[in-house]
Amino acid sequence: MKMNGSNTVTSSEENQNSSSDHQNHESSKREEYLDWHDFFMGTAFLVAKRSKDPVSQVGACIVNSEKKIVATGYNGMPIGCSDDDFPWDKNTSDPLESKYFYVCHAEMNAVLNKNSASVTNCTIYVGLFPCNECAKIIIQSGIREVIYMSDKHAHKKETIAAKRMFDASGVKYWQYIPEIQKLVIDFNEINLSEQ
Numbered sequence: 001m002k003m004n005g006s007n008t009v010t011s012s013e014e015n016q017n018s019s020s021d022h023q024n025h026e027s028s029k030r031e032e033y034l035d036w037h038d039f040f041m042g043t044a045f046l047v048a049k050r051s052k053d054p055v056s057q058v059g060a061c062i063v064n065s066e067k068k069i070v071a072t073g074y075n076g077m078p079i080g081c082s083d084d085d086f087p088w089d090k091n092t093s094d095p096l097e098s099k100y101f102y103v104c105h106a107e108m109n110a111v112l113n114k115n116s117a118s119v120t121n122c123t124i125y126v127g128l129f130p131c132n133e134c135a136k137i138i139i140q141s142g143i144r145e146v147i148y149m150s151d152k153h154a155h156k157k158e159t160i161a162a163k164r165m166f167d168a169s170g171v172k173y174w175q176y177i178p179e180i181q182k183l184v185i186d187f188n189e190i191n192l193s194e195q
Protein backbone atom coordinates (compact mmCIF):
# COMPACT_ATOMS: atom_id res chain seq x y z
CA MET A 1 0.00 0.00 0.00
CA LYS A 2 1.45 3.37 -0.98
CA MET A 3 1.36 6.30 1.40
CA ASN A 4 0.84 9.80 0.11
CA GLY A 5 2.63 12.84 1.57
CA SER A 6 0.40 13.04 4.63
CA ASN A 7 0.84 9.35 5.49
CA THR A 8 -2.72 8.53 4.52
CA VAL A 9 -4.03 6.55 1.60
CA THR A 10 -6.96 7.50 -0.61
CA SER A 11 -9.44 4.91 -1.83
CA SER A 12 -8.53 5.43 -5.51
CA GLU A 13 -4.84 4.91 -4.70
CA GLU A 14 -5.80 1.85 -2.72
CA ASN A 15 -7.62 0.32 -5.72
CA GLN A 16 -4.84 1.13 -8.13
CA ASN A 17 -2.19 -0.38 -5.89
CA SER A 18 -4.01 -3.37 -4.50
CA SER A 19 -2.88 -5.94 -7.06
CA SER A 20 0.79 -4.97 -6.97
CA ASP A 21 0.77 -4.79 -3.16
CA HIS A 22 0.52 -8.55 -2.97
CA GLN A 23 3.48 -9.00 -5.26
CA ASN A 24 5.79 -6.32 -3.97
CA HIS A 25 6.45 -6.17 -0.23
CA GLU A 26 8.50 -2.97 -0.67
CA SER A 27 5.29 -1.05 -1.21
CA SER A 28 4.06 -1.80 2.30
CA LYS A 29 4.76 0.41 5.28
CA ARG A 30 8.26 0.28 6.72
CA GLU A 31 8.08 -1.10 10.24
CA GLU A 32 11.54 -0.22 11.62
CA TYR A 33 10.97 3.50 11.79
CA LEU A 34 12.02 5.35 14.95
CA ASP A 35 9.32 5.86 17.53
CA TRP A 36 8.82 9.38 18.88
CA HIS A 37 10.73 8.87 22.14
CA ASP A 38 13.74 7.38 20.35
CA PHE A 39 13.61 10.21 17.84
CA PHE A 40 13.55 13.01 20.43
CA MET A 41 16.02 11.35 22.80
CA GLY A 42 18.20 10.52 19.79
CA THR A 43 18.06 14.20 18.82
CA ALA A 44 19.21 15.16 22.34
CA PHE A 45 22.12 12.74 22.00
CA LEU A 46 23.01 13.99 18.52
CA VAL A 47 22.99 17.60 19.73
CA ALA A 48 25.31 16.59 22.60
CA LYS A 49 27.92 15.69 19.98
CA ARG A 50 28.41 19.45 19.51
CA SER A 51 29.70 19.82 23.07
CA LYS A 52 33.38 20.61 23.60
CA ASP A 53 33.34 19.35 27.18
CA PRO A 54 35.98 16.59 27.22
CA VAL A 55 34.26 14.69 30.04
CA SER A 56 30.48 15.06 29.83
CA GLN A 57 28.52 15.89 26.71
CA VAL A 58 24.88 16.66 27.51
CA GLY A 59 22.13 17.41 25.01
CA ALA A 60 18.52 18.52 25.39
CA CYS A 61 15.57 18.61 23.01
CA ILE A 62 12.33 20.48 23.77
CA VAL A 63 9.15 19.24 22.11
CA ASN A 64 5.70 20.83 22.05
CA SER A 65 2.31 19.16 22.31
CA GLU A 66 2.19 18.76 18.50
CA LYS A 67 5.37 16.68 18.65
CA LYS A 68 7.37 19.47 17.04
CA ILE A 69 10.91 20.24 18.17
CA VAL A 70 11.01 23.83 19.37
CA ALA A 71 14.53 23.90 20.79
CA THR A 72 17.77 22.04 21.27
CA GLY A 73 20.82 22.79 23.35
CA TYR A 74 24.07 21.31 24.60
CA ASN A 75 26.56 22.22 27.31
CA GLY A 76 29.03 24.84 26.19
CA MET A 77 30.70 28.12 26.94
CA PRO A 78 28.63 31.32 26.73
CA ILE A 79 28.60 33.34 23.51
CA GLY A 80 31.84 35.31 23.24
CA CYS A 81 33.66 33.07 25.71
CA SER A 82 35.99 31.11 23.50
CA ASP A 83 36.02 27.30 23.82
CA ASP A 84 39.77 27.59 23.42
CA ASP A 85 40.37 30.23 26.07
CA PHE A 86 38.04 29.18 28.87
CA PRO A 87 39.03 26.18 30.98
CA TRP A 88 37.59 22.68 30.60
CA ASP A 89 39.24 21.29 33.73
CA LYS A 90 37.19 19.78 36.53
CA ASN A 91 39.38 19.53 39.58
CA THR A 92 41.38 22.68 40.08
CA SER A 93 42.37 24.28 43.35
CA ASP A 94 41.23 27.63 41.97
CA PRO A 95 37.58 27.39 40.89
CA LEU A 96 38.19 30.20 38.43
CA GLU A 97 40.31 27.73 36.46
CA SER A 98 37.63 25.04 36.21
CA LYS A 99 34.74 24.82 33.76
CA TYR A 100 31.98 24.94 36.36
CA PHE A 101 31.86 28.72 36.77
CA TYR A 102 31.47 29.23 33.04
CA VAL A 103 29.79 26.40 31.18
CA CYS A 104 26.12 26.81 30.22
CA HIS A 105 24.10 23.68 30.82
CA ALA A 106 22.29 21.94 27.96
CA GLU A 107 18.82 22.54 29.41
CA MET A 108 19.44 26.26 29.92
CA ASN A 109 20.78 26.61 26.38
CA ALA A 110 17.78 24.75 24.98
CA VAL A 111 15.28 26.99 26.77
CA LEU A 112 17.15 30.13 25.66
CA ASN A 113 17.50 28.84 22.08
CA LYS A 114 13.78 28.21 21.59
CA ASN A 115 12.39 29.06 18.17
CA SER A 116 8.85 29.47 19.47
CA ALA A 117 7.40 32.23 21.61
CA SER A 118 7.22 29.99 24.63
CA VAL A 119 7.91 26.46 25.84
CA THR A 120 4.88 26.35 28.13
CA ASN A 121 3.48 22.81 28.43
CA CYS A 122 6.41 21.37 26.48
CA THR A 123 8.43 18.24 27.24
CA ILE A 124 12.21 18.28 27.56
CA TYR A 125 14.25 15.22 26.59
CA VAL A 126 17.67 15.26 28.19
CA GLY A 127 20.56 12.81 28.44
CA LEU A 128 21.21 13.47 32.12
CA PHE A 129 18.79 14.28 34.93
CA PRO A 130 18.77 18.09 35.26
CA CYS A 131 20.67 19.76 38.09
CA ASN A 132 18.93 22.11 40.53
CA GLU A 133 19.80 25.22 38.51
CA CYS A 134 18.38 23.72 35.32
CA ALA A 135 15.35 22.49 37.25
CA LYS A 136 14.57 26.09 38.20
CA ILE A 137 14.84 27.19 34.58
CA ILE A 138 12.67 24.29 33.41
CA ILE A 139 9.97 25.07 35.97
CA GLN A 140 9.99 28.82 35.33
CA SER A 141 9.82 28.34 31.56
CA GLY A 142 6.58 26.35 31.84
CA ILE A 143 7.94 22.98 30.72
CA ARG A 144 5.74 20.31 32.32
CA GLU A 145 7.58 17.06 31.64
CA VAL A 146 11.19 15.92 31.84
CA ILE A 147 12.23 12.69 30.12
CA TYR A 148 15.79 11.72 30.96
CA MET A 149 18.12 8.86 30.10
CA SER A 150 20.64 8.76 32.95
CA ASP A 151 20.17 9.39 36.65
CA LYS A 152 23.81 8.68 37.50
CA HIS A 153 23.96 11.68 39.85
CA ALA A 154 20.82 10.65 41.79
CA HIS A 155 22.77 10.67 45.07
CA LYS A 156 23.98 14.27 44.64
CA LYS A 157 22.33 17.14 46.50
CA GLU A 158 21.75 19.00 43.23
CA THR A 159 19.64 16.14 41.89
CA ILE A 160 17.75 15.69 45.16
CA ALA A 161 16.95 19.41 45.18
CA ALA A 162 15.89 19.29 41.53
CA LYS A 163 13.47 16.43 42.23
CA ARG A 164 12.10 18.25 45.27
CA MET A 165 11.34 21.30 43.13
CA PHE A 166 9.82 19.24 40.30
CA ASP A 167 7.61 17.39 42.81
CA ALA A 168 6.47 20.63 44.45
CA SER A 169 5.68 22.33 41.15
CA GLY A 170 4.06 19.32 39.51
CA VAL A 171 6.62 18.83 36.74
CA LYS A 172 6.45 15.17 35.71
CA TYR A 173 9.74 13.34 35.25
CA TRP A 174 10.51 9.80 34.15
CA GLN A 175 13.43 7.81 32.94
CA TYR A 176 13.39 6.68 29.34
CA ILE A 177 14.57 3.11 28.92
CA PRO A 178 14.99 2.56 25.20
CA GLU A 179 14.38 -0.77 23.55
CA ILE A 180 17.18 -0.08 21.12
CA GLN A 181 20.70 0.27 22.51
CA LYS A 182 22.26 2.08 19.59
CA LEU A 183 21.19 4.50 16.95
CA VAL A 184 23.65 4.55 14.07
CA ILE A 185 23.70 7.27 11.45
CA ASP A 186 25.38 6.11 8.28
CA PHE A 187 25.81 8.94 5.80
CA ASN A 188 26.44 6.41 3.03
CA GLU A 189 23.05 4.79 3.45
CA ILE A 190 21.29 7.26 1.18
CA ASN A 191 23.41 6.07 -1.77
CA LEU A 192 22.69 2.41 -1.12
CA SER A 193 18.91 2.37 -1.46
CA GLU A 194 17.41 1.51 -4.85
CA GLN A 195 16.56 4.39 -7.20
Ligand SMILES: O=c1ccn([C@H]2C[C@H](O)[C@@H](COP(=O)(O)O)O2)c(=O)[nH]1
Pocket residue numbers: 053055056057058074075076090099103104105106107128129130131134
Ligand atom coordinates in the same frame (compact mmCIF):
# COMPACT_ATOMS: atom_id res chain seq x y z
O1 LIG B 1 21.99 19.52 34.32
C1 LIG B 1 23.13 19.50 33.80
C2 LIG B 1 24.27 19.15 34.53
C3 LIG B 1 25.49 19.24 33.94
N1 LIG B 1 25.60 19.67 32.67
C4 LIG B 1 26.94 19.81 32.05
C5 LIG B 1 27.83 20.80 32.70
C6 LIG B 1 29.20 20.27 32.46
O2 LIG B 1 29.66 20.71 31.17
C7 LIG B 1 28.99 18.78 32.45
C8 LIG B 1 29.28 18.13 33.78
O3 LIG B 1 30.65 17.92 33.85
P1 LIG B 1 31.28 16.76 34.76
O4 LIG B 1 32.72 16.71 34.34
O5 LIG B 1 30.56 15.47 34.47
O6 LIG B 1 31.10 17.20 36.19
O7 LIG B 1 27.61 18.57 32.17
C9 LIG B 1 24.50 19.97 31.91
O8 LIG B 1 24.59 20.35 30.73
N2 LIG B 1 23.28 19.86 32.51
Ligand SMILES: [Zn+2]
Pocket residue numbers: 105106107130131132133134135
Ligand atom coordinates in the same frame (compact mmCIF):
# COMPACT_ATOMS: atom_id res chain seq x y z
ZN1 LIG C 1 22.08 22.02 34.97
